Amino acid sequence: MRLRRRDELAGEEPHQGAVEAGASRERVAPEGRRRAFAWRTRNAGAAAVGTAGAGVILLARLVMAAASLIALLIALAIVLRDVDANSTNTIVKGIHEGANFFAGAFTGLISFNGHPKRAITIDWGIALLAYLIVGAIVSNLIAGVGRSGLLFERSHRPAPMS
Secondary structure, eight states: OOOOOHHHHTTOOOOHHHHHTTOOOOOOOOHHHHHHHHHHHHHHHHHHHHHHHHHHHHHHHHHHHHHHHHHHHHHHHHHHHHTTOOTTSHHHHHHHHHHHHHHGGGTTSSOOTTOHHHHHHHHHHHHHHHHHHHHHHHHHHHHHHHHHHHHHHHHHSOOOOO
16 A cells, blocks of 8 residues: 555645655545445444334333233123123133232222122223223333434434445
């Protein structure tokens, strides 16, 4: 690789005195290489942030899916209790135990005199709505972080060269 002086890079003709005096020659990297490296690192950083953003959006979807499955379990338990399903059946018993695990804190929230089924239906219905609302709020907060990562990637990547 030929070493160039700064005045040669600028397109100027070196003056005779500098050549005779043995002007120092310094190594200067070609401008194109430096720019290519900067774009490559910018691409890599933007791609990393975009990938993290996509992962965060996946996490938000998993949170909402978990909240929906819990709400579905509670709804199924409400229906089974209201239709007087056989509580000694293993499947019905498992569904009631699972729903009681998630909605047990809501039991006894509202009381009706002489209607225990109605009280559990209302209490577990409130729990069902609470899981769906809180799951949606948390999921939207998490997805907002992921969307900002994807927007960062989109705005910091250079336009494709044609």
